[in-house]
Amino acid sequence: MRTFSDLNPITLAVWFLSVAGICMFCNFPVVTGLSLMAAVVFFLVRNKTAHRKTHLFFAVLFLVLALVNPLMSHNGVTVLFVLNHNPVTLEATLYGLNSAVMIVGVLYWFRSMTQIMTSEKLLYLTGALSPKLSLVLSMSLRFVPLFARQSEKIGQSQKALGLYKEDNALDTIRGKLREFSVLITWALENGIITADSMESRGYGIGRRSQFRTFRFTRIDALLTLLTLALTGLCAAAIGTGALTFGFYPALCIERWDSLSIAGILAFAALVLLPTIIELEVNLRWRFLTSRI
Amino acid sequence: MAVFDIAHLNFSYPECPAPALQDISLQLKQGEFAVLCGATGSGKSTFLRMLKRELTPLGDISGEVQFHGKPLSALDDRTAASAIGFVMQKPEQQIVTDKVWHELAFGLENLHLPQREMQRRIAEIVSYFGIGDWYHRETADLSGGQKQLLNLAAVLAMQPEVLILDEPTAQLDPIAAAEFITTLHRLCEDTGLTILMAEHRLEEAVPVCDRLLVMEHGRLLLNGEPRKVLAALSEKPELLCAMPAAARLACELSHEGDCPLTVREGRRFLHENFNNSVRSLPLPETAPTSAAALQFKDVWLRYEKQGADILRGMAFSVQTGEIFCILGSNGSGKSTTLRAAAALQKPCSGEIRVFGKPLKTYKNQSLYRECLAMLPQDVQTVFLRNTVREELQECGASDPPFPMEHLLDLHPYDLSGGEQQIAALAKVLAANPRLLLLDEPTKGMDAAMKLQFADILRNLKADGKTVVIVTHDVEFAAICADRCAMCFDGQITAVGTPGEFFAGNNFYTTAVSRITRGFFDGAVTLEQAAALCRTNGRKEAAPCL
Structure with a gap:
């Protein structure tokens, strides 16, 4: 039984780059929210209650990022209050909040990935190149x-x-x-x-090969294909503008149709994939050990 | 069938008038285990490098080296790399990659072998050497012995026909070294691998080898079955001193006939040839006790808050003007004790006093001014100039404290292990310390150099200096120490003069002491055993057949 971190590094890299890419190119609040939620849940599933300092750091970072935008940017039509002769607007506040959600979400993914992508996996990836x-x-x-x-x-x-x-x-x-x-x-x-x-020991006598410690199995292939398909759907939704959210001057959703819903569902499936695999393995273990 | 056929090989380095190798002819047969010995600088390494094409130094070569009937230069790259395996002295620096599995795969990757073949060979070699436990570890975390075993395994994964080793155990502690030689012997017996090894730790290697080669000044002096070579060596004390204790004892007593090699044969040799009516030598007068130079009082030390204690109530006292040896196995806390004494590591509790003053009261580096100096295990960390002369001038030593003129104009890294140790010692002495702390000084030294080093230490002692040595080397401790201490589990468990200390130990003791156990009392060094034999005289009647 393989947990998410035991998958072939190529599958992991494809998955991670896909999620990071979507998160960076899409500011749709549902997407950023899903990303942060799934990232935190995945980190907690893997690390349980350890790494409290990481959580604290990210929380502080989240607050700073969320507060900086409304204090600096005064765009938007809905003024909440005036601070030092500067208007603080609802739009700028929500924009800051959304950016913070996006950035902290991506940081959580990076944190999990640095734990998962050990030097051996990086070597495997570079060796493929x-x-x-x-x-x-x-x-x-x-x-x-x-x-x-x-x-x-x-x-x-x-x-x-x-x-x-x-x-x-x-x-x-x-x-x-x-x-x-x-x-x-x-x-x-x-x-x-x-x-x-x-x-x-013969270095430089000709072409080198690469000793591979990871195998690429059917599950790896399936998951890679699934990742690519879901990413494709998200990309289509983002590319056609079905997942675009405008903050300035006033909040507005430009398009809302079946492609938007499909994109969100695909993204949800994509970011929850690692957690699902992780939980499924846990459950199977529990089931197997209970029978012994 | 000959694996190597070497005929009239001569070699000289460029811009060096004296030839490094002169007229060497040798045939190495399939499945032979040959050991090459000789003093430092006798050309052992140069000779071995002539047999591995990739490592052959630049210079004038004449004569021929044939591998399976083909000149070495005519081999194709793959065969040259894989069929002749070469293991060097330094375990750490030979390792190329960061993980154990990658190191094993390195040579196979260079040969561009298919994936399945690589997996099979690595699985095979890991199982044979039993390194499954550390297969996924970082190479940097291995011990010296494990590193050298890894180097051997990585070379063997390439399936060589002949294995050449250049002093592979010089940097290992005696237990790891003995294990390494046992592994080689097993390889030779199990697989018929041909082995040629240069070595100066001969106590273990000579009894298991088929052929002993002796080099001197670039010439192959002797070549043959070990017992015959040993018999011919009795005229050459500087080469004989490296041989197994049993053989040296037999030569010292001008024994004729088969030369004993192992402790077991040595015991039989004594029992058959000598009486033991006088069982011990008169005890030397014990020196009056003097003031303590270094005192440990119930010292506890750990490196990390949650880590295990390394020193657990360490307590001992070293008197002014004595040579004190601390012996013990890896991880027993020997080196940590020394570092704590040099104030490089702070103890958690307990007190360390240097010349009666607590270590804490030495402020502003005053501890290191004319008081205490430490020579670390890795002496290369001491050097930073281009020549030894500059090294000494830098710390204000105008003339070296002992004869080392021939070393002065060389680069410190070009010296042999033992010479580096001596150069570093000269540098340390420039600060005129009264207390010297030495960590494993005999690492990488050949036997002749050890005797010279022991002389240097005795002279220092005569000058009133106190020397504390941490070592694995029981033979060295037996000849130079005034008192020995056994360090185990972060404590000192036994202290005594070498006579008392080693005679009390059954296993962790010198080879001579193991040979004479139960026959003589308290004979620890070769001189003592030989003197006892001479006092007692030979048995008159030949033993009954």
Whole structure:
């Protein structure tokens, strides 16, 4: 049984790009609202009550984003009240609220995706584009923490050697520069060994292939097709103007017909898809364990 | 059938008058396990690199290297890369990618193998080496021994016909090193893989190899069955000192006949040839106790708030002017103890005193001025100049504290592991510390270099300096320490002079002590055992057959 995060990275990437794309190009309040709701629910289903700080941060961000627009923009016909000789309008307030819903919704999706898209999945995706690119990425993923660790070691050993003569800022800066220079020498000298090791294992003798740790199964194919179909429907609705909402000068829905409804339903199905998969797997587990 | 056929191989590096290799001829047979030894700088690495085309250095080559009857240069790229596997010394730097599975796949990806073939080979190698538990881990999180095993597995996934290893265990602790050599032996027995390994940790390697090669000054000095080579080595103490303890003991006592190699054979050799009416040497006078240089009082330390305690009530005291060795396995808290003593890591509770003053009272870096200095495990973190001379001048050491003229004009990274350690020590001594803390100083040192290093430490001691060493190396601790301590589970569990300490241990002790156990009392070093044998004399009658 595979949860959403266990799907093939290609399916995940197609799904994520679709949702992010629709969210960015459509400001229809129902769509933004659905996106935020589904994003929060999905995040909660995956993380339960953990990551409270993330929620707090997003809540504060939401308030700031929602408040900034009505204070800055004074478009719109319905004046609610006047602040410092500036009118605060209903339209600008709702526009700000809608933008905040959209942005925070997308941020929640990004947060879930950074949890799901581990370096291995990113490598798989880049490997599908170019095995060389994927190798460079993999090596950098290794080098960054390696550098950090080595630089801490260098700092400690230079300190214990009596490098820092006094506790003053100038001496500290000079010391840091020396540490950096040690780090560079170390990296260059040891890079030679890595290069030797690569060459002795046949790097550069011809085309490279890519070892794939993920399989593309029928479910992956089905879900990818479903994602593309739903996205197509949404795109059609957005493209023909069936999901356009005007905030200024006064609130108005330009078109409302069956395509609008179809677009909204398709989007709802799209954003709820991960949560549904996740819940379905949970239920199946519970059912299976209850029979043991 | 010969895998490698090497005839009259000569090599010299560009702009270097002395040849690095001279007239080397050698045949390596299928399924052979050959061990190559020799002092640092004798040309072992250069020779091994001549057998792997991708790694052959630039220079003048004459003579021929044939692989399965074909000159090395005539092999196609794929065969050259996959049929000859090469594992180098540094475990960390050989690793290319970030995940274990990707590292195993790296060579196969380069060969452009189909997906199914890659999966099969990786599954096979993971199962053979039992690395399933860490298959999905980050390579950076592995221990040194695991990293080197990964390097070996990644090379073997390419299905080489011959495996060349250049001092693969030099950076490993003794337990991981012994495991690594056992794995190689198993490979050789299980699969008939041909192995050629340069090595200076010979205690484990010599008993399992089929052939011992000895190099000196770029020449292949000896080549043959290990026992015969050892018998021929008795004239060369600088090469003999790296050999297994049993063999050295037999040579020291000018034994004729088959040379014992393992502890078991060494014990039999003693029992059959010597009396033991005198069981122990007179004890050396114990030095009067002096003031404490370093004191730990019930120190507790953990790195993270929620993490486990690394030091759990660590308590010991080091006297001024002694060499104190802290031994113990990985993760027992040895290195953390040293870092806490150097004020690089703050303890959660307890007190550390340096020369009677609490560590906290050393303000404004005064701890590191003429008081205490620490040499880290990774000495490369110490160097930043282009030559050793500049390194020493930088910290105001006009002349080196011990003879090292031949190293002064070299780049620090061009020195061997042991030489780097000595250069770093010279740099540390420039600050004129009274208390020296050394973390694993013998890592990457060959046996001759260890003896030299022990001499240096004894001279420092004679100058009144106190030395605290953290090490895995029981043999080194036995020859240079005044007192040894066993660190286990964040505490010191036993302290004593090497004689008391190692004689009390059954497993975690020197090879000589294991050989003489129950026969002599308290013989820990080769000199002590040999002296006891000489005092007792040989058995008159030959043992009955």
